[in-house]
Amino acid sequence: MTTVDPELRDVLREVLAGDLHDRLDQTTGGVAFDAELWERLSRLGFTALTAPEQQGGSGAGWLEAAALLSESAAAARHLPFAESDLLAHWLLRTAGSPADDPATPLTLAIVEPDGTARAVPWLDQVPAVLLFRRPNGTYAVAETPSPTPDYSRNPVPDYGSNPGARSGLPRGEMREVEEPPGVVEVGAGVLDELVLRGALARAVQVVGALDAVVRLCVEHSRTRVQFGRPIAKFQAVQHLVADAAAEAALARAAVDAAVLDAAETGALSAVKVAAARSCAGHAVSVVVRNAHQVHGAIGTTQEHPLQLFTLPALDWRGEFGTTRDWDRFLGETTRTSSLWDVVLGGSADTPALPGGHR
The missing domain is CATH 1.10.540.10 (Acyl-CoA dehydrogenase/oxidase, N-terminal domain)
Known part of the structure; x- marks a missing residue:
């Protein structure tokens, strides 16, 4: 399946x-x-x-x-x-x-x-x-x-x-x-598996939250009226929403690929999980920033549901390795292996995974 x-x-x-x-x-x-x-x-x-x-x-x-x-x-x-x-x-x-x-x-x-x-x-x-x-x-x-x-x-x-x-x-x-x-x-290998499982789980939660943020942006831009028309009619707002949606979709694609690979092979690919975490982590920055620009001051208040998704996403991206940690992991993997092998997931020469307790 x-x-x-x-x-x-x-x-x-x-x-x-x-x-x-x-x-x-x-x-x-x-x-x-x-x-x-x-x-x-x-x-x-x-x-x-x-x-x-x-x-x-x-x-x-x-x-x-x-x-x-x-x-x-x-x-x-x-x-x-x-x-x-x-x-x-x-x-x-x-x-x-x-x-x-x-x-x-x-x-x-x-x-x-x-x-x-x-x-x-x-x-x-x-x-x-x-x-x-x-x-x-x-x-x-x-x-x-x-x-x-x-x-x-x-x-x-x-x-x-x-x-x-x-x-x-x-x-x-x-x-x-x-x-x-x-x-x-x-066994010592359990730690790596634990880090990968936790990292992918947090990536899945991040993209779930980002999807909700994008939906709120679309809804707000369509219903918020300024200068006699919905702000979704303004090109600058359209660009903000489109960029947020694109980043969320990219992160979703990377995370779904890692999940599907795990489901099909029965094992977690360190490179695919790293790519998912990298894409999700960078997407958080763009989506959260653009969402708050679209919502304006109301989006920063505790009376608006936007913070129910942006704040957890910001926290989750720093668990089981930060975005920088996973970027470095991908960079080091690419440096020490054939780029084509990394793209195809065939590299066996991977550096230590992010996370302490080693």
């Missing part, structure tokens, strides 16, 4: 639909875990979408997961789909310790060598945290309840350095106190 069943998208849109104005306080009050919506989606099989059927999941793949992530981002319905299903539960299965219930919401904390896990998504809003760290030169996985006395948890209010602070997406910091029980060692 190379496309997602349209009925699946219809179901997702129906479940995730709602008045955007009911969520305008996300950037000030913060995004809270919606247990009711999670339970509803769980009954439909969406919260354990990629878990094997024999382990209680839906047995779906990247195409379906991307549809869920994209539609939720486009509806500003934030839940830990990527953190739980695509990362934490996948890591548990990889470590040979699958959860009894793959629909249980989890989050992932990548513990740095100094014992600190920074900007952990959904910290203290889900039942447990999966720790991924490198003790004694090996990689290890351990699950710890949330909250737990073994780790000190602190919200990270610094708007200047904390991903998620501006958008209201829940983030927190963990400082390791002692080794939790139940540690399982995993």
